[in-house]
Amino acid sequence: MNNGSLLATYFRARRELIQPEDVGITREPNRRVQGLRRQEVAALADISFDYYLRLEQGRHHQPSEQVLASLGRALMLDEDAMAYVHRLAHNAARPLLRPAPRAESLDENLIRLLEYWSHTPAIILDRNQDVIRANRMALALGSGHFNPGCNLVMALFDAEVRDTFPRWEESVSQALAALRYESDPFDPRLREIVDILSTREPEFARVWARHDARPIMSGTIRSGDTALGPIDLRFQNFSVPGHGGYALRTYFGEPGTDGAAALGQLALTVDRDVATESQPIPIAGWMPAP
Template sequence: MDIDRENLLGQFLRARRELLRPEDLGMPAGPRRRVAGLRREEVAQLAGVSADYYVRLEQGRERTPSAQVVDALAQALELEEEAVAHLHRLARPAPRGRRTPVRQERVSPSLLRMMAAWSHTPAVVLDGCLTVLASNALGEALFDGHTYSGDLVRLVFLDPDARDFYPDWDRVALNTVGGLRAAVGTDYDDPRLIEVVGELSIKSETFRRLWARHDIRQKTHETKRFRHPLVGELTLDYESLTVNGAPGQQLIVYQAAPDSPSEEALSLLGSLTADAPANATRREPAQHQPPPRPGQS
């Protein structure tokens, strides 16, 4: 799936419009409705702008709506807080600078030492494409044993045992794609993003469908279930923290409820990995070959 980086605002508006049903907003659906979701003129009416102006926004012929118009569109499309902030960023994109060559991201030694000291708490550091840059021993053990243990997006959509590892796979898949969009923001020129979106759009129909929704779901905190091959089911709360010294990196920390079966299972997992090195793992992101282009063999 190609990313049209020249009309991100229009893509977002159209995707969110198509997710709304007129009957949910008290509008008659009508027997001759031929479009998914709302019509353009219906969004324009709800937002209090002309239909022609809204059409120009979707088509990319108008790119800088005022903050008031953006807020009106967000209300018309019933966007949540994170999606509203994203819409404002799309309407006021930062100037594109000259992109520096892609280089290996590094996790600071002090953060690695801190993670290593958390012997009872799984922790991983992710980059903007949700690749695992580093993990402590328990974080390594939590995701170990999969084809894509070091790449959480590919793990969800390409790993053969993903649906067993994540009992709530449908919700995890939705949140993963929304988290990927939130993490990259408006930086759709990132060659790593282009690669992962291109590959997964070819290999996973579910990813392709969810990516087209343009959901924005910032990873902050949530309860997630795992079915671990060594210790069974785990229910863990996680917190996502931004790494201020490394823009784009996220520190994800998992915890089990005190005195719960999951805490016992996590303790057991820790004992099974007690012989692991005392320092946090510096994981090298896996190298993935981009899918062949048409005509290539």
């Protein structure tokens, strides 16, 4: 598959999601087509049907900025979706994104920062949502899901998480949109994640087929493995410049909530465990495949 094929697949998926009424087209009786017809998209974008057909067939790899803007309006694409479209359209050679560094090459200051946040769970993620590094608080909090080598998207489909996660369906949609937006479609690790989840999780296959693409900067998780029982925590992502798509994520509780209280208790436990160690425990690390 080349970038032209990826762009074609994206346009087709988005076309099939838009209903005629969404763009002011009267639905005729007994209409059977899913979403919009190709002719309708071409007319809305003010381009020829033949030109749009070549795009959807992957036979035209580098549409102009004007064409992309017109198609974005026709397909009701937001700013994030358009950024993704431009990435597909203007990168003819593989890979689309710069390779991430190996885990052991991370900036030492970044690794130290995780441990300086001794009362804040913090992890480093790669663009496939694999956990690369985790501090002690995160390792103590995450029921194993924050252990280096674990994948946060795959963790969402664990039965325990599915049953306790707030607004699980919405969280899955956000996570998969971020996975598509941040990852490189030619990355073998991404293909591995998609193949595994597509085989065993119908909900994954349904949502992934939408081709939603947008970053995720913040959100909410629920953790059940605390002294206070299930708690809701907020998270915030920070991009790590110069590290090939790595992100630093921190978790926190809103002041006065059970989440904040539970993190305070967890910090005391972690501090006590550290104080009783004869030597510091090294930060767990996972080295992704080159």
